[in-house]
Amino acid sequence: MTGWTRWLPHAVLLCAVLGFLMSFKPPESKSWMNVRDFSALPVLVKGRIQPWDSLARNALLSIREVSDFNDRDLGVKISASEWLLETMCKPAEANTRKIFKVDELDLKTLLGAENKAVKYFSANEVAAHLGDLREVLKASAETGSDGRMKAKKTSELTPYQKAAQQLWRKFNYYLVIQNALHVADTQTFQAQMEQVLSGAEQEPAKDKFSWETELSRYEQYLPKDFASIHAQPGKDELTKEQRVYFVFVQRYKQLQEEAAFGENAVGITPSAKNPDEFDTLFESLTKAVFAQKVDAGVRNYSRMVTAYQRGDASAFNTALTDQQTLLAAVPSSLSTAKHERIFNDADPFNFTITLYVCVLLLSLFSWLGMAHPLGKATRWLLVFTFALHTAGIITRIVLIGRPPIINLYSAAVFVGWGAAGLALLLEFYFRGCIASAAAAMVGFATLIIASHKALEGDTLEMMQAVLDSNFWLATHVVIINLGYSATYLAGTLGILYVLRGVFTPSLDEELGKKLERSVYAITCFAALFSFTGTVLGGIWADQSWGRFWGWDPKENGALLIVLWNLIILHARWGRYMGARGLMAAAIFGNIVTSISFFGTNMLDIGLHSYGRSENGALRLWQFSLSQLVLIALALLPLKWWRSGKQLAKTT
Amino acid sequence: MHAILRFFSSLKLVITCLVFAMIIVVFGTLEQQDIGPYGAQKKYFDQLVINPRAEGLLGGPLGGKTFYNFVQGLPANGIYSWIFESVPLPGGYLVGGVMLAGLIASYFTRFKVGAWRVAAVAALCVAETWGMLHVGYTALPGWLLLLAVTVPNLALIAFAHYRLRWPKVGVMLTHLGIVIMLVGGLLTSLFQRExxxxxxxxETANYSASDMECELAIASDAGDGQEDVVAIPQSILAKSGSIPLSSLPFSVTVREFMPNSDIARIPVGEQPPHPITDGYGKTHKATPLAPTTKMDERNFMAAYVDLVKDGQPVGTYLVSLWGELFQDKLPAQNVEVGGKSYALRMRPARFxxxxxxxxxxxxxxxxxxxxxxxxxxxxxxxxxxxxxxxxxxxxxxxxxxxxxxxxxxxxxxxxxxxxxxxxxxKNPAAWLPYVSCVVVSLGMMLQFLVHLIRFTQKRAKA
Known part of the structure; x- marks a missing residue:
């Protein structure tokens, strides 16, 4: 290496590090309000303490399918947290934001879109057509044999009905979020209240009510003796104050109804009895009658809401500081949420995707020329990428206090990581960037799959009771996924062999041997990991249900990988297949692994049917077909390979 | 002898078995959509041959109806349909059995253990089995015991032969582990009871009940709040015919047994299918249904039985598992025989x-x-x-x-x-997979590690 090329690896690495640091930069806030610290406050959603920021990102991911709000038509771009704050505090403005993503054409028509290119709809637009939407949903239910209405199976629905159902869910989710911090329409309520009070001492109704004022009024009218007020028989005997209290109760009931949409309720303030459990706004307001005062956290939030509505930054920030001081009494939740917020900002996996693309490009260039400096640069970059990938996984482990794989999302992330790790080992033995390229391909593909899985909801979700065993998650699940990693890596190496051999003259005898050895070695790994992982899974099942092997689809899928790897190894030992046969078999391993990884979850049976997706089956077919084409290429006679002559010498 | 060993231990046979194993696993998994895991297990895995032309539960197109309907939508569906409808496949028992035979045979050929050692091992196995049976061992039937003692003997002879040459020991261990696993799987499928x-x-319970099987319980009062119960297991009821009961003054003759049934009120003006003496059989009739193997369904057995005393019929009754579900409408039926009252009740088999x-x-x-x-x-x-x-x-x-x-x-x-x-x-073989897992993993690691170390050493020299 001479001259400037000597510095190439350093330059590449520096660029990568700088790029990561740049991407780490938190989004700027347009106002003086400390939205950033607000979004690090803890809330409890689906049983998990998390920052508002995660709630905001996951909500946007599931409603708009991106994690920030970027309206290109209006040129508005705001962060997830800012969007959330607006949605919770200023419903009127928020309802005009185009956030509901709809792809289905008929559904667009139903929502009144004249232009079919329109993708996003506002809450107001959806709300205006709720009646029509309900009609569609009714048609998607059927009368069961017992006479009750029953939702049809997803597989029996038309795309239109599916899209309508999805939109319905999204809209309900949106409503729950909108009512997480305050109840809208304070002024109508004010009128109601004054009506009850009129005749008695006049309320000084000069100012319009804010949410903050409303809560102080609520506190003021909380009945002193709760038991007596409910024991009284007729409404006529109630005092005016008591009647005002009932107006409040009536008003807050709507919160409960919206929260009844279930799974998405947001716990905003630590429960008095058990600080690990958070109360929702409704729960807290209901309990206020026992405590004779509104919860301090809810009060702080009411000040923030009011300050935000008025654009009063200093009041907002004071209330925020008060809330932080209050939550310091529940230290773990505050710091957990804060760390998760930082992790959200860093978004390491997103940047890792870019890095894998760079690794792939660098490897490709290194095959064209300047093999030495470019090769070194590729390796360094792969090491950095792997380190970042690892750091991301470790952070997730720390955040949830669980082993790395808890759902399909984290499995996909982990499989890419495992492949990259194994490829680094290979690269260490056999230089030539071919393993790096394979690692980059697997890493890129799995992380893209993961980002699609992230659309389905919180990726740090809590575990089902059945799976709640850190020991087995750490052993069986990790090992079996390393088996997937290895099988994919072997398959990808096979693809590179075929592509370079068939389409370029660059596959020489030495490289061919290298690849053969690599694929063989990785297949050995794959056999070991997939076998051990599968048997450990059986042992877990034996421990949990007393059944070592239940022929569950996922178990069978894992077994298929084991069997296929064993077939490759035995065929190799028996010399029934040469280099090209080995590569074709390794590529077929990609199909087997994908079926095991994703396909088995698509069957609606068994304990592992946790990750079904709409287009999954189609994608799986397409992928399998592409692999079959590659296998066909691998089996072409050598004379049609552009590297055929060089390879023919040895085989 | 040698030719047979060679055949069973050939790599081609191993690969064939593995390929067939993959095929039946794929079909067995697909069909679970229609018949559930238990049904698939019965049809594909606990089976010597899978014949799509067979009658009943064990027949039907490979991969199940859902898959078959999917295939019908493909181009040139005639060919696939014909294949899935009529080509028999080796079942799990056959594939596993051949693999087991191959593994054992390979100990003697691939690992080049001479013929005299085959004889020695065989003799040792037989001797051990005989010895264990002789001292009164009864937990396993003789042929299984023979299989079970073969495993450690093979390990022993292999180690003696190779004197710790590591890569070979790795291969041996791996295959030994697989033998243990296959044997364990066989034992489990034979003896596991859920x-x-x-x-x-x-409340307190001192028995567990089966989801799969029923029994006919005949209870009589034994005083002190105790009951004498005679229970006739489903396997005997299903054979129909006369069942002598030594501890009771009468015997039971099964007129009709239904492994799964529906029960309905008899419409006015219609007669019961059998001349019922008394009980809910007079107002209700059972009609046979095809048995189900789905996970979220169960079979409701029913039977029409005659009670016979000294060759003279005492009465004809309908007993059904539906009685467990609707105890108020279909209560236990009391029969007077020889001045004593007996309660007839079909219930899930109790242990x-x-x-x-x-x-x-x-x-x-x-x-x-x-x-x-x-x-x-x-x-x-x-x-x-x-x-x-x-x-x-x-x-x-x-x-x-x-x-x-x-x-x-x-x-x-x-x-x-x-x-x-x-x-x-209850699974007496539950511990075998644990052993197998350790043995196979050790074996594989040993084998691959040795290869890896040798490879690095070669690189270091080069």
Whole structure:
């Protein structure tokens, strides 16, 4: 290496590090309000303490399918947290934001879109057509044999009905979020209240009510003796104050109804009895009658809401500081949420995707020329990428206090990581960037799959009771996924062999041997990991249900990988297949692994049917077909390979 | 002899078996959509040959109806349809059996253990089996015992032969582990028994009941609040014909047995299908249904039986498992024979334990704000009058109670969160997979590690 090329690896690495640091930069806030610290406050959603920021990102991911709000038509771009704050505090403005993503054409028509290119709809637009939407949903239910209405199976629905159902869910989710911090329409309520009070001492109704004022009024009218007020028989005997209290109760009931949409309720303030459990706004307001005062956290939030509505930054920030001081009494939740917020900002996996693309490009260039400096640069970059990938996984482990794989999302992330790790080992033995390229391909593909899985909801979700065993998650699940990693890596190496051999003259005898050895070695790994992982899974099942092997689809899928790897190894030992046969078999391993990884979850049976997706089956077919084409290429006679002559010498 | 060994130990046969294993696993998994895991297990895995042309549950197109309908939509569907409808496949037992034979044969050929050693090992195995049977070992039938003792003998001879040449030892260990696993799988499929114990808070149970099988219980009062019960297992009922009962003054003759049935009120003006003497058979009739193997369904057996005393019929009755579900409409039926009253009742087959469990508390925790279960657990009191043991145990997900060779798992609960359902599993071969896992993993690691080390050494020299 001479001259400037000597510095190439350093330059590449520096660029990568700088790029990561740049991407780490938190989004700027347009106002003086400390939205950033607000979004690090803890809330409890689906049983998990998390920052508002995660709630905001996951909500946007599931409603708009991106994690920030970027309206290109209006040129508005705001962060997830800012969007959330607006949605919770200023419903009127928020309802005009185009956030509901709809792809289905008929559904667009139903929502009144004249232009079919329109993708996003506002809450107001959806709300205006709720009646029509309900009609569609009714048609998607059927009368069961017992006479009750029953939702049809997803597989029996038309795309239109599916899209309508999805939109319905999204809209309900949106409503729950909108009512997480305050109840809208304070002024109508004010009128109601004054009506009850009129005749008695006049309320000084000069100012319009804010949410903050409303809560102080609520506190003021909380009945002193709760038991007596409910024991009284007729409404006529109630005092005016008591009647005002009932107006409040009536008003807050709507919160409960919206929260009844279930799974998405947001716990905003630590429960008095058990600080690990958070109360929702409704729960807290209901309990206020026992405590004779509104919860301090809810009060702080009411000040923030009011300050935000008025654009009063200093009041907002004071209330925020008060809330932080209050939550310091529940230290773990505050710091957990804060760390998760930082992790959200860093978004390491997103940047890792870019890095894998760079690794792939660098490897490709290194095959064209300047093999030495470019090769070194590729390796360094792969090491950095792997380190970042690892750091991301470790952070997730720390955040949830669980082993790395808890759902399909984290499995996909982990499989890419495992492949990259194994490829680094290979690269260490056999230089030539071919393993790096394979690692980059697997890493890129799995992380893209993961980002699609992230659309389905919180990726740090809590575990089902059945799976709640850190020991087995750490052993069986990790090992079996390393088996997937290895099988994919072997398959990808096979693809590179075929592509370079068939389409370029660059596959020489030495490289061919290298690849053969690599694929063989990785297949050995794959056999070991997939076998051990599968048997450990059986042992877990034996421990949990007393059944070592239940022929569950996922178990069978894992077994298929084991069997296929064993077939490759035995065929190799028996010399029934040469280099090209080995590569074709390794590529077929990609199909087997994908079926095991994703396909088995698509069957609606068994304990592992946790990750079904709409287009999954189609994608799986397409992928399998592409692999079959590659296998066909691998089996072409050598004379049609552009590297055929060089390879023919040895085989 | 040598040719046979060569045939079974050939790599081609191994690969063929592995390929067939993949094929039946794929079809067996697909068909689960229609017949559930248990049905698929019966049709594909616990089977010598899978014949799509067979009658009943074990027949039908490969991969099941859902898959078959999917295939019908493909171009050139005629060919596939014909294949899936008519080509028989080797079943799990056949593939596993051939692989097992191959593994054992390969000990003598691939690892080049001479013919005299084959004889020696065989003799050793037979001798050991004979010895164990001779001292009164009865837990396993003789042929299985023979198979079981073969495993350690093979290990022994292999180690003696190779004198710790590591890569070879690795290969041997790996294959030995697979032998253990196959044997374990066979034993499990033959001897595993899964039943359920249902206990309501505060109550005590001393038996578990089967989800799959029923029995006909004939109970008579024995005084002191005790009952004498004679239970006729389903396997005997299913044979039909006359069943002599030595401890009762009458015998039972099965007129008709239905492995699954529907029950309905007899319409006015219609007669019962058999001349019923008394009981709910007069107002209700059972009609046979095809048995189901789906996970969320169960079979409701029913039978028309005659009670016969001294060759003279006492009466004809309908007994049905539906009676368990509708105890008020279909109560136990009382029969007077020789001045004594007997209660006739068909119920899930029971397995009594010499100990009892009392449910102190059932807990069902959810994650706050969700319906997602966080934990299920049952706090039980275990009482064993034989040993005087009395202790409180907590059974929860992933932490079963193991006692007397049976394992009690938290399986389910009834609505209301007061009644727990424990799965009770008895599997004498449960420990074999553990051994196999350790042995195979060790073997593979040894083999690959040795290769890796050699490879690095070569690189270092080069």
């Amino acid at each position: 039943t359920r114990m249902v206990i309501t808070t505060g 009594y334990k010499p100990f009892s469990l009392t449910l102190l508390k059932f807990s069902h925790d959810k994650y706050k704000g969700t319906e997602k279960p966080k934990n299920f657990s049952s706090l039980v009191k275990l009482k064993d009058p034989r040993t005087g043991e009395e202790s409180t145990r907590l059974i929860k997900m992933n932490e079963p109670l193991r006692y007397e060779g049976e394992t009690f798992f938290q399986a389910s609960f009834l609505p209301g969160d007061r009644t727990t359902v424990l799965q009770v599993v």
